[in-house]
Amino acid sequence: MTSSNGPSAAAFPGGHPGDPVPGVHGSPPVTDRETLPDRIWTWPNAISVLRLLGVPLFLWLLLVPEADGWAVVVLMISGVTDWLDGKLARWLDQSSRLGALLDPAADRLYIVSTLIALSLREIVPVWVVALLVGREFVLGGMLLILRHYGYPPLQVHYLGKAATLLLLYAFPGLLLADGDSWFATVIEPFAWAFTIWGTVLYVLAGLFYVIQVAGIVRAERAARTTT
Template structure:
């Protein structure tokens, strides 16, 4: 008897969740342009739309059994690219320091290397850990809150501390999740090859 807790993952490409993910990917350069040119209110609008479509694509995928292998790659790719675009744009404008950008990029480089190692052992991408999702969510809250202070300076005295709290906590959790992925990769590398 099949477990109801593990939904079927299909190889379909053209599903509503995947189309929403493609749309989000297409909005990344628009978002980066808006941040770099200090059009923060419009950038926030794009980010809100992206966040809502991110929630919607996950809901539709689960509710209507449209989970796909492509969606499992597109969704986190779009999330990461939005985070990188926000980091690059905000660092270029000296809203955040470049060290925060490098801390997050270094973790992503480490995960890319782990993916290559896992592939060499015949395994696909590592399963997403809940801590990694929490870290991504913290960064997803941090960057718009920091942008909000840029768009509306009158509230920056409130948004900046909240945004920095989420940013630092998110970066810490990002690396904590990264070390969990390292441990998973080590376990995989010790399994006998098929």
């Protein structure tokens, strides 16, 4: 049976929520966010909020004045603070439920908003936008399934974090490569390498998430048939 407070023991081998999810060989532990402290006023949360406030500024810089240099600065600061808020949460022991939601939300907002802007300016091809935005819609469906079974969102896979970092550094490269200077010529292959690898890992992390959710659903259905 599921619990309104998070994963039930039946969904994990040995009955512990910290164990790997069935169906994902070598998968990382699934952390129940509901077990984290219910804190709001922390340094990591403040940094995450600042990252979220940077999203509209970033879009405005890209689409209105097309100030690509300043947009790149905002995006790079977002990448650095993405690393910093996680480190601070561990160093200061300030992990929280709110922080566990804000951090991936900021990552996704930056990626989706960047894709929209770069697509409108015809810098990024449609297939990249379709893959990354489609992945977000699929994960949104997985979250609805988890909520139906009484589960919180699963822990972000390390591949997802790696992909996010690659994309957050790939997009500034694509902006800087959008020109005729010698620097644009030099940086273009590196920017596209980061974009392709980031896209592949981002989609792969999404696939692992789907597999984890499928394992939970199977375990829950099996538990219900035995009760």
